[in-house]
Amino acid sequence: MKILLINPNTSQHVTERMRANAQQAVGEAATIHAFTAQSGPAIISSRSENAIALAEMLRLAACHQDGHDALMLGVSIDTGLQALREMLDIPVVGMAEAALLTASMLGGKIGCLTLGAAMVPVYEELTASYGLSSRVSKWRAIEVPSAFKVTDADPVVERALIEASKQLVQQDGSDVIILCGAVLAGYARQVSTAVGVPVVDPAQAAALQALTLARMRPAKQVSGSFARPKGRLFSGIDPDIAALYK
Amino acid sequence: MKILLINPNTSQHVTERMRANAQQAVGEAATIHAFTAQSGPAIISSRSENAIALAEMLRLAACHQDGHDALMLGVSIDTGLQALREMLDIPVVGMAEAALLTASMLGGKIGCLTLGAAMVPVYEELTASYGLSSRVSKWRAIEVPSAFKVTDADPVVERALIEASKQLVQQDGSDVIILCGAVLAGYARQVSTAVGVPVVDPAQAAALQALTLARMRPAKQVSGSFARPKGRLFSGIDPDIAALYK
Amino acid sequence: MKILLINPNTSQHVTERMRANAQQAVGEAATIHAFTAQSGPAIISSRSENAIALAEMLRLAACHQDGHDALMLGVSIDTGLQALREMLDIPVVGMAEAALLTASMLGGKIGCLTLGAAMVPVYEELTASYGLSSRVSKWRAIEVPSAFKVTDADPVVERALIEASKQLVQQDGSDVIILCGAVLAGYARQVSTAVGVPVVDPAQAAALQALTLARMRPAKQVSGSFARPKGRLFSGIDPDIAALYK
Amino acid sequence: MKILLINPNTSQHVTERMRANAQQAVGEAATIHAFTAQSGPAIISSRSENAIALAEMLRLAACHQDGHDALMLGVSIDTGLQALREMLDIPVVGMAEAALLTASMLGGKIGCLTLGAAMVPVYEELTASYGLSSRVSKWRAIEVPSAFKVTDADPVVERALIEASKQLVQQDGSDVIILCGAVLAGYARQVSTAVGVPVVDPAQAAALQALTLARMRPAKQVSGSFARPKGRLFSGIDPDIAALYK
Amino acid sequence: MKILLINPNTSQHVTERMRANAQQAVGEAATIHAFTAQSGPAIISSRSENAIALAEMLRLAACHQDGHDALMLGVSIDTGLQALREMLDIPVVGMAEAALLTASMLGGKIGCLTLGAAMVPVYEELTASYGLSSRVSKWRAIEVPSAFKVTDADPVVERALIEASKQLVQQDGSDVIILCGAVLAGYARQVSTAVGVPVVDPAQAAALQALTLARMRPAKQVSGSFARPKGRLFSGIDPDIAALYK
Amino acid sequence: MKILLINPNTSQHVTERMRANAQQAVGEAATIHAFTAQSGPAIISSRSENAIALAEMLRLAACHQDGHDALMLGVSIDTGLQALREMLDIPVVGMAEAALLTASMLGGKIGCLTLGAAMVPVYEELTASYGLSSRVSKWRAIEVPSAFKVTDADPVVERALIEASKQLVQQDGSDVIILCGAVLAGYARQVSTAVGVPVVDPAQAAALQALTLARMRPAKQVSGSFARPKGRLFSGIDPDIAALYK
Missing domain, CATH: 3.40.50.12500 (Rossmann fold)
Structure with missing residues (x-):
């Protein structure tokens, strides 16, 4: 299994710490691939910094989901969790x-x-x-x-x-x-x-739950409020994101 | 009183409809200044489009708050409401x-x-x-x-x-x-x-409540979880937003 | 706009303090007309005194609602709020x-x-x-x-x-x-x-919300549980109240 | 045991029906003494009629509590229940x-x-x-x-x-x-x-619960929010009620 | 009236204390018949001891219900209360x-x-x-x-x-x-x-409520989730219990 | 990893169906060892049958926990879940x-x-x-x-x-x-x-969660309400259970 980990903070060393911790939890059952935000807050410490960090979380998730079995959000307050569950094709797990x-x-x-x-x-x-x-x-x-x-x-x-x-x-x-x-x-x-x-x-709980969902291979919603809408119009947004809504 | 209205969708005619409706509600007691998103979804119809629209809402709010007595979010699902209450100096009202x-x-x-x-x-x-x-x-x-x-x-x-x-x-x-x-x-x-x-x-309820808060002139939090943190590091984000956290 | 304020306590100086406070909040947008209970507790300090004060609140509201755009209850614990919303034709606001x-x-x-x-x-x-x-x-x-x-x-x-x-x-x-x-x-x-x-x-919040409702001019319920029933029989009660149920 | 039943409606035949029903439930273990409102609504059918009926409920309860072991409210929506628990010396039971x-x-x-x-x-x-x-x-x-x-x-x-x-x-x-x-x-x-x-x-449940509380003989609160306050000032209210607060 | 009291602990002197206390509450209106567990924990002090004690509670209740008007559970944490309400023909009351x-x-x-x-x-x-x-x-x-x-x-x-x-x-x-x-x-x-x-x-509250339910003589459920199922297969369980499900 | 599965119903073929299903979910990451109740209801279909089945669940769990990394309850309504979490040394997972x-x-x-x-x-x-x-x-x-x-x-x-x-x-x-x-x-x-x-x-969710907890190796409570009490007295109960409380 391949688990994607995205840190919406720009602090590379925090990403590495979470990655190592998550990798230890799942052992040889999965490989954790980690990515760090290239813009946004160094560390999220409030509601508004969490909101500011969301854009980069969405961009990285849309860009890197292919080839992974689940996404683990590498941030304590689950930035964008439910929106990503709607947007992506793979299961998404938040640490909190x-x-x-x-x-x-x-x-x-x-x-x-x-x-x-x-x-x-x-x-x-x-x-x-x-x-x-x-x-x-x-x-x-x-x-x-x-x-x-x-x-x-x-x-x-x-x-x-x-x-x-x-x-x-x-x-x-x-x-x-x-x-x-x-x-x-x-x-x-x-x-x-x-x-x-x-x-x-x-981080260990999230990695193990990402592994659980990856093993279950749940179908992506095509009905209900978590289905990703189709044929939507956007302007000026990241092309990897826009591509998902065609 | 001057009330700022921001539509995080890119549909200008929807903005105008909300503005006219809000202006009618407050009458001569306030002037509504409306702005429309320049990027993002044409119309928000799901959780993920709401998440995508958030970045532009934050940018426009940071850019235009000066000179206004309150901000009314021009969108039915209150995009970024609590984050904006922390980020801005003026009261913020959501339509829902x-x-x-x-x-x-x-x-x-x-x-x-x-x-x-x-x-x-x-x-x-x-x-x-x-x-x-x-x-x-x-x-x-x-x-x-x-x-x-x-x-x-x-x-x-x-x-x-x-x-x-x-x-x-x-x-x-x-x-x-x-x-x-x-x-x-x-x-x-x-x-x-x-x-x-x-x-x-x-829209009428939001305009009237924005007027209510504008008249009350409540102090902006400097304590507690709605205080805007200071001395924060960001990279690659909108300068109007970054300036608020210095 | 004309806002009616009723104090169900018999303390005239408390009425005046609330009236002045409310008037300051709404400024020139409305005039506050205040009335004080002529019988009942001097100051409500318990559940049972609140119950005792209710009769005079109902009487004064029925007697004075005509010519006003909204009623603001001049008492901290909203004596009779939901009953008055059913009984009266104008919007009713409680301070709490x-x-x-x-x-x-x-x-x-x-x-x-x-x-x-x-x-x-x-x-x-x-x-x-x-x-x-x-x-x-x-x-x-x-x-x-x-x-x-x-x-x-x-x-x-x-x-x-x-x-x-x-x-x-x-x-x-x-x-x-x-x-x-x-x-x-x-x-x-x-x-x-x-x-x-x-x-x-x-008091300021209630006055501003009374102004908000007065501006909205919401229809009085004629359906549902807040509609005032018609053709009811009473004996020995205040004629201004009885007149509302004919 | 002697149980007091008060009907805050003015309909005597409804009082009698409840009394007979309650008496049947308790059998020889207690005697039900019933009183009917002398003023107010014939039948309570709404929030506001319930509010109007409250004054007479308070008056009859204060007037008749002496010599009874518990009060059962003879009305489906428990008019004044918590206020009466604070005001009276005997336990109070509502039918609902x-x-x-x-x-x-x-x-x-x-x-x-x-x-x-x-x-x-x-x-x-x-x-x-x-x-x-x-x-x-x-x-x-x-x-x-x-x-x-x-x-x-x-x-x-x-x-x-x-x-x-x-x-x-x-x-x-x-x-x-x-x-x-x-x-x-x-x-x-x-x-x-x-x-x-x-x-x-x-009515049967209320009569049996009134009997239960009468047998338990719980102390009347002298501490906390259900203690009846003392030394209170009233004007123009029923003397039986006023006497309780001296 | 005859009220059955079952203590699922094996401590006879605790049973006697509860019985005396319950008897005092109901006076001459009922007789309390008390039984003590013959196996299980001496005193229940945790979730698991409560689970262990349940088997004996079920056995004693099935064995002794005949001839009683209600069952009062002689234990502070209401061991098996809802299961017994389904299993037995008589009303069941828990102390808590x-x-x-x-x-x-x-x-x-x-x-x-x-x-x-x-x-x-x-x-x-x-x-x-x-x-x-x-x-x-x-x-x-x-x-x-x-x-x-x-x-x-x-x-x-x-x-x-x-x-x-x-x-x-x-x-x-x-x-x-x-x-x-x-x-x-x-x-x-x-x-x-x-x-x-x-x-x-x-214990006094439970005895008085058992008396209340005994006086009401509520019908035993034959519909819904509290009806006792019929024609069920069991192996190796107490015959008094098994007989109820035939 | 070795996961223990206990079916508190006496239906062996249901046990086998759950075991196969659970085994498929965890694949080679764990082996599921399944045991079936030897006494009790054939199929639990009500609150009281669930209560009757509890004794055998406790006995089998106490008897077989040694050598296993986690216990999965093989029953849809989680018979005895919280009691077993207190009683046993290994993690316990319910299907519901x-x-x-x-x-x-x-x-x-x-x-x-x-x-x-x-x-x-x-x-x-x-x-x-x-x-x-x-x-x-x-x-x-x-x-x-x-x-x-x-x-x-x-x-x-x-x-x-x-x-x-x-x-x-x-x-x-x-x-x-x-x-x-x-x-x-x-x-x-x-x-x-x-x-x-x-x-x-x-069954698949429970097997995967049992695997998650087995990998985490959480400490057994020795403080708080889920700690198993010590030095307790029992009479006439299963010796494997009694041994846990010495």
């Missing part, structure tokens, strides 16, 4: 959605942890749009700027994650935890051991 | 949201009517994202292709709207009706008379 | 509902602040009845008895409002704040500046 | 609420049947206010004017109830049925036999 | 459900208190399954191992219950409290007096 | 839950189709317990007794499934369909082609 769905199979309440309080409402809205709000005990954020340095595991970050995860379990009644954010890759095992519940890594 | 909120003040259950069944799920998701699903009795669609000819009122369209509206009132228990779709402007009064409940025109 | 709907257009989550914890559950039930619970981050109350002295702005009240508003933004993730309670008029601007999010004044 | 709660113990989904479609939205709002919407499969209404003649069982009414109940079971998946409306008393047994699910009579 | 429904008639928000935090999520799921989550302000737990000694009232337990109940009222806005857990019987009156809101004892 | 979660990644609204209307409410309650009700457009049932003959594909069944699926897409707005019921295996491809949306087979 895949993590939430996978965690749903490991317990009752899901505790979610990210980096930076400003993104918590955005994640909550995303969770609500999937109809999964009732499964989430709480979204919490750690505030550790050093986490954004994408290097080896940082003991300060690890301690902050463990402390917040203990609150998710003991105060909020979480049965399973998700660590949201590409730079939080690599801490799941230690956090899980420290707090005594399973911890889901979104 | 404004119609739903205004209709909420006229009764209990809101019946919603649009053109073409394929968009009903998209409107339902939009309604859910505003937390207003419980206020809507049902979304129904008429299938009358001649409605897209943007000319004078069409008796075939009028009959279809009245028939569907009667179902919204008698079968679905609607106390008020919304006619969603720029080309449905001009039928509200006849439908209202025929079915015996008030009928809300989204 | 108008504030919640208007705040919905300024961000994601709405933080609500009132005076006295005992009323918080009553406001929460009211919010739920409008289907808007998911939009509210939290209802909080300050406990500052001096706020009830309806005089100039009080620095103790201002400090309490700012402190509670900071909790609404920083702990509860509110993007916009509502100050509920007639005696909290006049603090919105300072609180907004101090906490960095917009703050909505319910 | 009691029927819904009792039916909850007999199956999964509750099908509700009343007389006249115009009241269905009002009942749906009432159900939502109790947090019980998810338990109700559907509210349906029969349209049989002869049902309002309060005489012996009418075969036309019985056939209409059975037909609508079959739809509630077969189309809507109801496991138990409620017949809402004082004039529908006396049909429960036949409908139940015809459709094969239990049928709850609201 | 009966307490929640009865408390619903005493105020707005219900505060729930149990012993041991591990069971809180299980109770929350049970509450959600009844559609009653929106009525519950919060589930809280005390951690007082001495409470499990089923002897006379313990002042340490009483103090812990009062302190937690004050939080339920003052912080969580509860209008009524439920004490969940057979070993918390006997504290309701003192807690109620201390915190100023009514307190519901689940 | 896995199908719903997998279908969530293929569109917006999920249409669900089963055999026999009596099970629809049971599936709806199951869906609600997963917090996924808002994702399901509708549960529909076909009534084709010949489907229960577990042989080759039956053209009558196929036509009924296609017709009901068209209603799910065209009337109910479904974007993806689930065929629930072991005997509906083998129709997914034809239904998908006929109606133009993807169709999910629960």
Whole structure:
């Protein structure tokens, strides 16, 4: 199987970190091909940067889908997920959605942890749009700027994650935890051991779910609201995208 | 007051129809300045076309906000509404949201009517994202292709709207009706008379709510998740947008 | 336009404060005519006092609606709102509902602040009845008895409002704040500046929404559950009310 | 035990029908004392008539509560229920609420049947206010004017109830049925036999639940939002009510 | 009336405590016949022990239903409630459900208190399954191992219950409290007096609701999803159960 | 990987059909080991039969979990799913839950189709317990007794499934369909082609999700409500189960 991974941020090293993480999850069952945005925000940190990044996500997906069995969105907040499901011929998996769905199979309440309080409402809205709000005990954020340095595991970050995860379990009644954010890759095992519940890594969950959908080979909608309309008129847009609507 | 209206479709005549409709609603209390997308879909008819149209909506909004008191989105499905509320300094109003909120003040259950069944799920998701699903009795669609000819009122369209509206009132228990779709402007009064409940025109509701927010002069968020982040890095994007994040 | 304002409490000075506040919001676009209850509770502070006050609200509305374009209820908890929408010929706006709907257009989550914890559950039930619970981050109350002295702005009240508003933004993730309670008029601007999010004044929101509905001139329901029934028998009730049901 | 029953309509014969029905349910375990409104609507058929009837309900309850162990509201839409729970010293039971709660113990989904479609939205709002919407499969209404003649069982009414109940079971998946409306008393047994699910009579459910609360002797709230406030000022209201707030 | 009480735990002294408590509630109106599990967990303290205990609950119910007017489940988490409603000919009442429904008639928000935090999520799921989550302000737990000694009232337990109940009222806005857990019987009156809101004892609520249903004599479903299927094949199961499906 | 499949019905041929179906989905990535109940209902067709079957499910799971990487429940209504997640050391996957979660990644609204209307409410309650009700457009049932003959594909069944699926897409707005019921295996491809949306087979979805969880190797909870309690007392139960709680 061949899985396409697209990072709508322009940060190449983040792409590589997600790719390696995803590849490890699927092992020899699939190959992950990763592409990075050539324009847009360096890192998405708000609703409007997510909106700005969408154009490049659509362009890269339309350009690279051929020859792949599934697309995994390489971004924590699932930029353009439902639009891409309508636009493309291959299955599309988001990291946040895949993590939430996978965690749903490991317990009752899901505790979610990210980096930076400003993104918590955005994640909550995303969770609500999937109809999964009732499964989430709480979204919490750690505030550790050093986490954004994408290097080896940082003991300060690890301690902050463990402390917040203990609150998710003991105060909020979480049965399973998700660590949201590409730079939080690599801490799941230690956090899980420290707090005594399973911890889901979104890139690994998304890669495994992309593999699941690739194996199922679901038909692309030609009826209903996810069918891609035909014979549409566009002007001045990317030709790979326009070609899909002829 | 000066209200900015942006149509993210490239259809100039639709822009003009919405502008005239909005201007009539606010009368002399405000002037509506309308702009039309220069690239993108001719008419948005699906999730993915809405995603494609977003880039031009962001560009036009960033380019033209100066000198206006509020922005009214000239499109039935509120393209980029929450992202623009974060990005811009002026209040932003969507036609679907404004119609739903205004209709909420006229009764209990809101019946919603649009053109073409394929968009009903998209409107339902939009309604859910505003937390207003419980206020809507049902979304129904008429299938009358001649409605897209943007000319004078069409008796075939009028009959279809009245028939569907009667179902919204008698079968679905609607106390008020919304006619969603720029080309449905001009039928509200006849439908209202025929079915015996008030009928809300989204362009008129949006113009009046834009006027309301313009009069209130609410402060722009500098805290919380709707504050526009500062000092962000972008590459290759529209300079009017990039300038907002310096 | 002429907007009718009815205070179902017997406190004349509270009526005057709301009237002045509402008049300022609409400026020269409308004239606010205010009436005060002649019997009932001095100040509504509980469910049962609200129920007791309802009779006088119905009487004054039936007596004074003629010659007005809309009715604004001059009370924080929207006494009799849906019943009046059925009973009267003109649009009816409640302060709590108008504030919640208007705040919905300024961000994601709405933080609500009132005076006295005992009323918080009553406001929460009211919010739920409008289907808007998911939009509210939290209802909080300050406990500052001096706020009830309806005089100039009080620095103790201002400090309490700012402190509670900071909790609404920083702990509860509110993007916009509502100050509920007639005696909290006049603090919105300072609180907004101090906490960095917009703050909505319910009397101003209600006056502007009453103006919006007056401009729209929606038809009165003659079908459905908000149509006023005809040919009904009553005994011993106010003749202005009875006359409406003949 | 002594149970107080108050009918806020002025129709004495409806009061008597409910009293007899309630008395039959509790047998010798309690005596039902019934009172009828002396002013207000002859029959409540809308939101506004319910609002008009409230004043007399409050007056009769305050006047007659002494010497009774519980109050049962003799009206299908629970006029003033939560306000009376705050105002009075004895437990208060509504017919709609009691029927819904009792039916909850007999199956999964509750099908509700009343007389006249115009009241269905009002009942749906009432159900939502109790947090019980998810338990109700559907509210349906029969349209049989002869049902309002309060005489012996009418075969036309019985056939209409059975037909609508079959739809509630077969189309809507109801496991138990409620017949809402004082004039529908006396049909429960036949409908139940015809459709094969239990049928709850609201007056009987309310009488039995009033007996349950009377036996439990729950303390009256002196804390929280259902505590009756003290030291309140009123003018021009019924002295029995005013006395409660001293 | 004869009410059957079945404890699916093997602890005889807990059965006796519940029986006495239930008998006191119904007085001379009914006789409570109690049976204790002969195999299974000594005390249910988790989801899986509840699942293990189910087999014995089903066996005892099928064996003993004859000659009784209703079944009251003698266990805090309503083991097998909906399955038994389908399986048996007599009405079935659960302690948790009966307490929640009865408390619903005493105020707005219900505060729930149990012993041991591990069971809180299980109770929350049970509450959600009844559609009653929106009525519950919060589930809280005390951690007082001495409470499990089923002897006379313990002042340490009483103090812990009062302190937690004050939080339920003052912080969580509860209008009524439920004490969940057979070993918390006997504290309701003192807690109620201390915190100023009514307190519901689940065994008493269940006994009174069993009496209510026994008096109503609802028909057993022969249609819909609660009808017991006929002509089913089983192998190796309890003959009293198998006999019901012939 | 080794995946354990347990059928709590006593029908060996149904087990074999599910095993073959599951094995086909995972291919060489895992081996499915299947076991069939030795006592209980031949086929579960109601809530109470599901409850009766639970004991054997628990026994077989406790007896066979060693040496397996995940457990897949071989039954359409996920008998004992959450209890087994607490009881066992390996991940547990239910067919209904896995199908719903997998279908969530293929569109917006999920249409669900089963055999026999009596099970629809049971599936709806199951869906609600997963917090996924808002994702399901509708549960529909076909009534084709010949489907229960577990042989080759039956053209009558196929036509009924296609017709009901068209209603799910065209009337109910479904974007993806689930065929629930072991005997509906083998129709997914034809239904998908006929109606133009993807169709999910629960056994295949469950097998692939069991493989996903087996690859992730999530830690077993030792904290929170899904931790298996220790030092518990049992009497008269299966020794393999009892051993887990020592």
